Amino acid sequence: MAKVFTITEGLENMGALRTGGQGSVYKGKRMGAILSAVKLLPTPIHAENAEDKNFRDFQNEVEKLKKVNEDPSPNVVKILNSGLTESGSLPFIEMEYIEGPDLEDLLKPPHSPIFTIRETIKLADHLANALAHCHKVGVKHGDIKSNNIKFNTETGNYILLDFGLAVMSDEQRRSSLRHAGAVEFMAPEQHDGIMLFQSDIYSYGIILYELLAGAVPFPLINRVETSRNMVMLSHIEKQVPDLMELRRNRLPVEWSEEKKANEMMVPAWLLQVIEKCLQKDPEKRFHDGVSLYEAVNNNNQNVLNNEQVTSVINELKTENERLTNLVEQYQKASKAKAYMITGIIIFVCLTTFGINLVLNKRSTNAVTDSTNIVNKPTQPIKNHSKTAPKNTVSPVIPKENKDSLRTVPVSKKDSIKPKTTKDGLSNDVPEF
Numbered sequence: 001m002a003k004v005f006t007i008t009e010g011l012e013n014m015g016a017l018r019t020g021g022q023g024s025v026y027k028g029k030r031m032g033a034i035l036s037a038v039k040l041l042p043t044p045i046h047a048e049n050a051e052d053k054n055f056r057d058f059q060n061e062v063e064k065l066k067k068v069n070e071d072p073s074p075n076v077v078k079i080l081n082s083g084l085t086e087s088g089s090l091p092f093i094e095m096e097y098i099e100g101p102d103l104e105d106l107l108k109p110p111h112s113p114i115f116t117i118r119e120t121i122k123l124a125d126h127l128a129n130a131l132a133h134c135h136k137v138g139v140k141h142g143d144i145k146s147n148n149i150k151f152n153t154e155t156g157n158y159i160l161l162d163f164g165l166a167v168m169s170d171e172q173r174r175s176s177l178r179h180a181g182a183v184e185f186m187a188p189e190q191h192d193g194i195m196l197f198q199s200d201i202y203s204y205g206i207i208l209y210e211l212l213a214g215a216v217p218f219p220l221i222n223r224v225e226t227s228r229n230m231v232m233l234s235h236i237e238k239q240v241p242d243l244m245e246l247r248r249n250r251l252p253v254e255w256s257e258e259k260k261a262n263e264m265m266v267p268a269w270l271l272q273v274i275e276k277c278l279q280k281d282p283e284k285r286f287h288d289g290v291s292l293y294e295a296v297n298n299n300n301q302n303v304l305n306n307e308q309v310t311s312v313i314n315e316l317k318t319e320n321e322r323l324t325n326l327v328e329q330y331q332k333a334s335k336a337k338a339y340m341i342t343g344i345i346i347f348v349c350l351t352t353f354g355i356n357l358v359l360n361k362r363s364t365n366a367v368t369d370s371t372n373i374v375n376k377p378t379q380p381i382k383n384h385s386k387t388a389p390k391n392t393v394s395p396v397i398p399k400e401n402k403d404s405l406r407t408v409p410v411s412k413k414d415s416i417k418p419k420t421t422k423d424g425l426s427n428d429v430p431e432f
Contacts, residue, residue: 205277
């Protein structure tokens, strides 16, 4: 890529990012792979000494910008360097290069024409923090508009860029705003070249209005002087159109009916902040970025918007369904377990009952058999002729003669005979 001109030693010009009446922004490259964004101011400085008013004003404002970086903010672009170009003697401010789209791009297709409530509140918080950070050290930005706020894709933060007007003199600023300023975002007093802390507050309100409504309150139809004057006059005299009506007409068709209904529930505190920021009289707005940030931060912490409430309710419903299903599973498992245990108990009981029944039956049979043996009548023994002994007949003897009688043998066996031995002697021992 051919260089248009040399910026400064060690800083390569890689081409214009954006050009305009208030100056141009170029992409720069330092030694190595470090990228930066370089803001070139349109008014040349011919002498780098205190006698040159332009140079003196530039130096004073640059010193203020350095204070912004003494305590870096995640929502304010870092100022890396400043000076005069080697060719053309144009003042420049070198800032970190932020990778990501700006708000103007995020409101164009394929993106939705409006922001969600959640994302609007996020930007409101980030941008209010950026203004508070700058206003604390006395720096007024003066040129807050859609393409001066970027979404950092690396950090997820919204970043305030381009402090070009901040380093201009009052006369340069007045001329620049009148002929090249973004009149759609300018406070009424800025059309007279006046820049206050409250001027940044007004532009902040226009930003939030644009995100919710999908358009600024007083759009610029074309760049001709007549259109610019009409917009300026509208900021001074006209009331802003109904934000909610514009939002309703710009709801994306691809959103569900439920989402559309939720996205129309913009928190009252957010609408009140926007209304206060857009007051015609600067004194009726927030005094500076510090008081603005306090209002936004307090409401953001203490009040849940409807989208968040719906999200929480949906999460609770999902969790409740999960727990209900879990309980049902436990109940089913418990019932099955109870049935199984009951079955086992019944089986054990029946088995025990059966065993006892068998044992009792056996015991009863044994007792019955024993009883039968004991109680069985004795059968008379039949006499057989062969085995029965011969009965003796005892004569009836009168009682008085009983003792005087001797026994008479009834058979030959019962008679006792003396035996004769071989020698002819008789044996007196009887033989039975």
